[in-house]
Amino acid sequence: MGEKMSRRPYVREVPPTTWYFRMPRYMRYMVREVTSIFIGIYTVIMLVGLMRLSEGPAQWQSFLDALKSPGSVTFQVLALLFALYNSFTWFNVAPKALPLQFGEDMAPDSVVAIGHYVVWVLLSIFILFWAGVF
Amino acid sequence: MAKSNKPIIWGTFAAGGELVSLIMPVLILLTLLAATGHVPAIFGYxxxxxxxxxxxxxxAIFVVxxxxxWSQAHRxxxxxxxxxxxADGLVAFVMYILAALGSVATVVYLARI
Structure with missing residues (x-):
């Protein structure tokens, strides 16, 4: 290795901007990639909320009012759907990313995945309860 | 072995991926409730x-x-x-600078509260 190959290597042509239309699983991968755009923008919205909270009651109220605009509600609905897709796909690969070992044995994949869903449901209910939703 | 900054980037990527997956949907649901007139009690000033x-x-706010x-900047x-x-070098530079600025802003705003 290290020497230049004397013959021209075969390079498969891959269109850089449209490659993911070729196969459904490439598309699913790309949908998951797009979730990062929505979650990234939502993170910036949370940061703006923190800024408004630090400025005072009137500024915080104007942040809450701004959340109510039709564009904002539409964005949040889309962000929620994309965030759910992101979470479910993450939980489904969790057995590969975070394999659990007990002594000699590996926990079955289903245990790790179901464990994630259980923790997610309990944590979500706890946060809703803490926030005073019910 | 050559030193690499990958473990740090990957650490935040993995921890961020886990935390974001577990709590982002419910956080979005909370602001969505507030936006549709069902303001949760915690959103009182x-x-x-x-x-x-x-x-x-x-x-908690800083960690989230x-x-x-950082995880979304990387993604x-x-x-x-x-x-x-x-132009991966340029994109990486812009994304990580934005994440760094956001982190500093978080600390500054929290310090003012």
């Missing part, structure tokens, strides 16, 4: 301000924003590449 004023609240900023960098934007 006095309540949220008191939460953010305590050490636990500050820590810090990990979300957006890869998303740009996958959509055909091949």
């Amino acid at each position: 006095e309540k949220l301000h008191a939460f953010a004023a305590g050490w636990f609240g500050k820590l 924003l810090f990990l979300s900023l 957006l960098r890869i998303t740009c590449f996958d959509f055909g934007l091949r």
